[in-house]
Amino acid sequence: MRVISIRWALLTAVLAIVFSTASQADDRDRTDFSTRGLQAKIEYCKTCHGLSGQGYHGFFPIPRLAGLQTEYIENQLAAFIERRRENKYMYDVAHVLSPATRAALAKHFMGLNAKPLGGAPRKLVAMGKKIYEDGVPETNVPACMACHGSEAKGQAAIPRLAGQLQDYIVNKLVNWNKERGQDPKHPDISAIMLPTSHNLTKSQIAEVAAYVSYLQ
């Protein structure tokens, strides 16, 4: 009887070890797979957004992601999927991403600190700085600084603008009403920028975009 119980105990112990090892291996595989999967996704993003997330001048200006708040990136990815933000290329990219992957991607890009890509006309910078800091009171344009911060680093769902591509910002502000807030049933934070995007002139947009594009 004692022999049998020892055997049972041994068998149980052996089985326990075998199963626990197997389940550890499973966990490791899963972790490896998701790490590799995420790494491949990050590289995919960087193919267009730049190896350091600094942005790229393609046929369309491709925005800088480095240093953008996680909350902003996650909100935009959701907006592409929900068609609140109109962009057919980013819809294709985003609609296959799980919320967990989106969060991990946002975290990765927030942690990058690339130098600004540059390229904007320097002569616009001084006027842009004035608009950024003082707004344009006569046409009801508030100081950008009030929400985007004195160093244009943004906060929460309000994006960082420092180092963003000038042509990207111009493109967004000029087309704000056609790209943002496209689901009337679900208005989002983009509504804040709508009046300002109308009240800025094209040359003011170019100036303020040039200013922030050089901020580190």
Added chain:
Amino acid sequence: MKFVRSKIAVLALVASAVPAFAGDMGAVKLRNCTWCHGESAQGYGPAPRLAAQRSQYIENQLLSFRTHSRDNPFSKQYMWGAAANLSPRTAHYLAIYFSTLPAKVADDGDKELSAAGRALYEHGNPDSNTVSCAVCHGPNAEGIRGIPRLGGLSYYYLKRKLEQWGEGYDAAAATPMPRIASKLSPNQIEALASYLSFVK
């Protein structure tokens, strides 16, 4: 004799189109291009169409042949020598000249692969992390600045160019292309090259 005269007429036209080409030197340089790329620069075999190509792209490529950073076998065999003695100024004017010529569409791909090529060009493949070509090359493959026009280039040239990145050539190109193209499958390359050969 008629043949010779028409050549002279073409050269005269070129000389008048680009002031820097006035004089024999410009005409000689241009003739060196058109031996392979064709009189109206529509391309021939491995020599790509230059007509209507983005001038900044042509200029950058001429520079990359000179510095040997574009190093696929045909570049090495033909273009390294051809570009070796071009001054930056001549390269600049040659690029502008070719970019202003009207282009013919190659139309030589596999029609059955065209739809698949178009889908890949426009949407990429998010599941396999393949980016959309249109984001950089434009919705109609027209190119911009230093990013080349691809629409209407020959199937043969497009296919070889895409394959060469996967074979490790032209790896120094300061663009995302080596990384993108080296991950494309042979089927994807054939489909893309087919689609693009039909784009007007």
